[in-house]
Amino acid sequence: MTSQTPDIRPKACETCPIRERAVCSHCSGSELEELDQFKYYRTYEAGQPIIFAGDKLEFVGSIVKGVATLTQTMEDGRRQMTGLLLPSDFVGRPGREIALYDVTATTEVVMCCFRIKPFEALLAKTPHLSQRLLEMTLDELDAAREWLLLLGRKTAREKIASLLKFIAKREFGQTVNVLELDICFDLPLTREAMADYLGLTLETVSRQISALKREGIITLKKNRSVTVPDVEKLFRETGDDHAA
Amino acid sequence: MTSQTPDIRPKACETCPIRERAVCSHCSGSELEELDQFKYYRTYEAGQPIIFAGDKLEFVGSIVKGVATLTQTMEDGRRQMTGLLLPSDFVGRPGREIALYDVTATTEVVMCCFRIKPFEALLAKTPHLSQRLLEMTLDELDAAREWLLLLGRKTAREKIASLLKFIAKREFGQTVNVLELDICFDLPLTREAMADYLGLTLETVSRQISALKREGIITLKKNRSVTVPDVEKLFRETGDDHAA
DNA sequence: CGTGCGCTTGATCGGGTTCAAAACGTGTGG
DNA sequence: CCACACGTTTTGAACCCGATCAAGCGCACG
Numbered sequence: 001m002t003s004q005t006p007d008i009r010p011k012a013c014e015t016c017p018i019r020e021r022a023v024c025s026h027c028s029g030s031e032l033e034e035l036d037q038f039k040y041y042r043t044y045e046a047g048q049p050i051i052f053a054g055d056k057l058e059f060v061g062s063i064v065k066g067v068a069t070l071t072q073t074m075e076d077g078r079r080q081m082t083g084l085l086l087p088s089d090f091v092g093r094p095g096r097e098i099a100l101y102d103v104t105a106t107t108e109v110v111m112c113c114f115r116i117k118p119f120e121a122l123l124a125k126t127p128h129l130s131q132r133l134l135e136m137t138l139d140e141l142d143a144a145r146e147w148l149l150l151l152g153r154k155t156a157r158e159k160i161a162s163l164l165k166f167i168a169k170r171e172f173g174q175t176v177n178v179l180e181l182d183i184c185f186d187l188p189l190t191r192e193a194m195a196d197y198l199g200l201t202l203e204t205v206s207r208q209i210s211a212l213k214r215e216g217i218i219t220l221k222k223n224r225s226v227t228v229p230d231v232e233k234l235f236r237e238t239g240d241d242h243a244a
Numbered sequence: 245m246t247s248q249t250p251d252i253r254p255k256a257c258e259t260c261p262i263r264e265r266a267v268c269s270h271c272s273g274s275e276l277e278e279l280d281q282f283k284y285y286r287t288y289e290a291g292q293p294i295i296f297a298g299d300k301l302e303f304v305g306s307i308v309k310g311v312a313t314l315t316q317t318m319e320d321g322r323r324q325m326t327g328l329l330l331p332s333d334f335v336g337r338p339g340r341e342i343a344l345y346d347v348t349a350t351t352e353v354v355m356c357c358f359r360i361k362p363f364e365a366l367l368a369k370t371p372h373l374s375q376r377l378l379e380m381t382l383d384e385l386d387a388a389r390e391w392l393l394l395l396g397r398k399t400a401r402e403k404i405a406s407l408l409k410f411i412a413k414r415e416f417g418q419t420v421n422v423l424e425l426d427i428c429f430d431l432p433l434t435r436e437a438m439a440d441y442l443g444l445t446l447e448t449v450s451r452q453i454s455a456l457k458r459e460g461i462i463t464l465k466k467n468r469s470v471t472v473p474d475v476e477k478l479f480r481e482t483g484d485d486h487a488a
Numbered sequence: 489c490g491t492g493c494g495c496t497t498g499a500t501c502g503g504g505t506t507c508a509a510a511a512c513g514t515g516t517g518g
Numbered sequence: 519c520c521a522c523a524c525g526t527t528t529t530g531a532a533c534c535c536g537a538t539c540a541a542g543c544g545c546a547c548g
Contacts, residue, residue, distance in 0.1 A: 072393045074483055080396040082389040093382055100386065130374060137381045138337055142344065144388035145326035149316045151395035152324040152443030156504065191527060199396030204504055206528055222513085223527065239318055400536065435495060448536055450496055466545095467495065 012041070012112075021088035022062040022112070023136060026128040034126075038118040044068075044105040050091070051103040059113040060092030066109035067188040070101045071196060081196040083140075086170055090136055094120050107188050151199045154239050159198040160208045161237035164218070164226065168234075176231055183228040212237070256285070256356075265332035266306040266356070267380060270372040278370075282362040288312075288349040294335070295347040303357040304336030310353035311432040314345045315440060325440040327384075328433075330414055334380055338364050351432050395443045398483050403442040404452045405481035408462070408470065412478075420475055427472040456481070 013019060013032050024035060041064070044050055050068060051057070063085050070083030082101060085091060091103060091111065123129050150162055168176050171185045187194070191209075195202040212218045217234055219227045228234050236242070257263060257276050268279060285308070288294055294312060295301070307329050314327030326345060329335060335347060335355065367373050394406055412420050415429045431438070435453075439446040456462045461478055463471045472478050480486070 070389075072389065074393070074397065075485060076483075078397040078483075080393040082392045093386075095379065095382070101389070124371075124375070127368075127371060127374070130371070130378060131368070134374060134378045134381065135339065137378065137385060138339070141381060141385050141388060142337075144385060144392065145314075145316065145345070147392055148326045148388065148395060149318070149324040151392060153318065153322040201505060202527080203506080203529085206526095207504090210528070239320075239322075241319060445537055446495080447497085447538080450494095451536090454496070 016064070016112075018062060018064055018088040018112075023090050023129065023133050024062070026132045027126070028128065031122075031126055031128060034122055035114065035119075038115040040113050042111050042113055044109045044111070046105055046107050048105045048109075049102065050105055050109065050111070051099045051101075053099055053102045055099050057092055057096060057099050057116055060090070060094060060116055060119055061111045061113035063087050063089045063091065064110040064112050066105060066107045068103055068105050068109050069189075069193060069196075070103055072101055079196050080199060081193065082144075084166075084197060090133065092116065094123055094133070106190075106193060156198075156200055156204050156208050157211065157237060158239040159200065160194075160205065160212065161234055162240070163194060163198060164228070165235055165238050165240075168228065168231070183231055185226055187224050187226060260308065260356075262306060262308055262332040262356075267334050267373065267377050268306070270376045271370070272372065275366075275370055275372060278366055279358065279363075282359040284357050286355050286357055288353045288355070290349055290351050292349045292353075293346065294349055294353070294355070295343045295345075297343055297346045299343050301336055301340060301343050301360055303360055304334065304338060304363055305355045305357035307331050307333045307335065308354040308356050310349060310351045312347055312349050312353050313433075313437060313440075314347055316345055323440050324443060325437065326388075328410075328441060334377065336360065338367055338377070350434075350437055400442075400444055400448050400452050401455065401481060402483040403444065404438075404449065404456065405461075405478055406484070407438060407442060408472070409479055409482050409484075412472065412475070427475055429470055431468050431470060 013024070013036075016022075019025065024032060027035065044066075053072075065087055068085040068091070069081050070085060071079055071081050073079045085103070092099075094116070123133065150159055154162065167185060167187070168183055172183065176183065189197065191202040191205045194200075195205045198205065209218075209220075212234075213220060216229070217237065219229070221227075257268070257280075260266075263269065268276060271279065288310075297316075309331055312329040312335070313325050314329060315323055315325050317323045329347070336343075338360070367377065394403055398406065411429060411431070412427055416427065420427065433441065435446040435449045438444075439449045442449065453462075453464075456478075457464060460473070461481065463473070465471075
C-alpha cells in the first residue's frame with residue numbers, strides 16, 4: 001500500500017522540484033518524453049528498504065523528495081554508510097546488473113524511477129543525459145574524497161561538526177557562510193545513522209552532540225531540530241580550511 | 245631535466261601499454277588522431293609533485309607507467325590519501341579550473357597529458373570519450389565506497405590486509421583467488437604513504453606488517469617486496485566477504 | 489666513515505569503544 | 519487522563535586499540 005503512488009506522471013516534469021539538478025536536467029522536451037516512456041514514481045516510508053545489496057537492479061532513478069542512505073554491512077554486522085542521498089541525487093549504476101549496496105529510505109522518500117534497460121539505451125544515444133550523469137558522478141566522487149578525509153583523519157567532534165555543516169550547506173546552499181542570523185534545520189538521521197555515516201558509535205555521537213550543546217555552539221529541540229546561533233563558530237569546529 | 249621525455253609520440257598509441265583500459269580505449273583511429281593534436285608525454289621522478297592543490301589545472305591525462313597518489317592535507321598537517329593512481333587511471337577533472345588535491349608521483353611516472361581546454365571540447369562531442377570517462381568515474385566511485393568502509397570500520401590489521409589484497413588484485417587481476425602458488429609483488433608505497441592511505445600512523449602500519457610477517461601470512465625481502473604463500477589466508481584477514 | 493632516511497620496536501597515553509543502566513518521548517490501551 | 523511499553527537518546531565506568539613520543543636499527547649514498 002505504500003509503494004504505489006497515485007499517478008502524478010502526466011506533465012510531472014514541468015513542476016518537478018528537482019528539474020534543475022537531476023540527471024535529466026539537460027534534457028530537451030523530446031528527450032523528457034522519451035524518458036517518460038519508461039518512467040514511474042514510487043514512494044517509500046521512512047525505514048523502508050529501496051534496494052537490497054545483491055538484488056538484481058530493476059531500475060535507476062532520482063530522489064525527488066526525502067532522504068535515503070547507501071550502506072555497506074560486514075559479515076559481523078559492522079556497518080558504514082557510503083552515500084547520503086538527497087533530492088536530485090541519482091540512485092543506481094547503469095551498466096551494473098547487481099546492486100552492491102543497500103539503499104534505505106530514512107524519511108519518506110519519493111523516487112522518479114526509470115526501468116534500467118531502456119534507460120541504458122537512452123543514455124548511450126543521448127549526450128545530454130550521459131554528460132549530466134558524468135558531471136553528477138564526478139561531483140559525488142569529490143564528495144566521497146572529502147568523506148575519506150573525514151573518516152581517516154578527523155576527530156569525533158570534527159566529524160559531528162562536519163556533518164552538521166554538510167546538512168546546513170545542502171539545505172541553504174553556499175550562502176550559509178554569510179548569513180548572520182540563526183540557522184535551523186532538522187536532522188534527517190537517527191544517532192545510529194549518524195554514527196554509520198561518521199564511522200563512530202552512537203554513544204560517541206550522542207556525547208559529542210551533548211558537548212556542542214553544552215558549549216552553546218548548537219541548541220536542539222526534541223533531539224532532532226538543530227539551531228546554530230553562530231555558523232562561523234560551528235564551521236571552525238570542522239577542522240576544514242576556513243575557505244570552504 | 246626530468247620533466248621532458250624524448251619524443252615518443254608518433255604512433256605511440258599503437259604500442260601504448262594502457263591502450264585497452266585508458267580513457268581513450270573506446271576511441272577510433274581518427275579520434276586518436278584528434279587527441280594527438282594536443283597530447284604530450286611527460287615523466288616525473290619518484291617523489292615529484294605532479295599537481296598542487298589550488299593550482300590552475302593545465303592538463304588532464306592518463307598514468308601510463310608508475311604510481312601516483314592524490315592527497316588532501318589539513319591545516320595542521322594531517323594528511324589523507326584519497327586516490328591511488330595506477331597505470332590507465334585518469335588524472336584531473338574536466339570542467340574544473342582549479343585542482344582540489346595534490347597529485348604526487350610515488351614511483352617514476354609517465355603520463356600521457358592532454359591540454360585541458362581542447363580535451364574538454366573533444367569530450368563534449370565524442371561519446372566514445374565521455375562514455376569511457378563515465379565508466380571509469382563510476383568505477384572509481386565504487387572503489388571510493390569500499391575505501392570508506394575500510395576507513396570507517398576496519399581494524400588496523402584488516403586495513404593492511406585489504407591494501408595488500410588491493411595491490412595484488414591490481415597486479416594479477418581477479419585470477420588471484422584461484423592461484424595456488426606464491427604471489428610476489430613490490431609495495432609501491434612507503435610506510436608513511438600506506439599510513440596516509442589507511443588512515444593510520446606509520447608506526448601502526450609497521451607494527452601490523454611485522455605481525456603478519458611473524459605469523460607467516462606474508463614474508464618480505466628488503467621491506468618492500470612481499471611474498472604471500474597462502475592468498476586465501478591473507479584475504480581472510482581483510483574482514484571482507486569471502487566472495488570478493 | 490659518517491650522515492640521512494626509511495623502518496622497526498618499546499613505553500606510555502588517551503580518545504573512542506564497549507557494556508550497562510537510566511532518562512526521555514511517543515504512542516497505546518485501559 | 520494516567521499507566522505502561524518500546525524505541526531512541528543520554529550518561530556513566532572500565533577498557534583497549536591505535537596514537538604519540540622516543541630510541542635504535544639498517545642500508546644507501548656522498
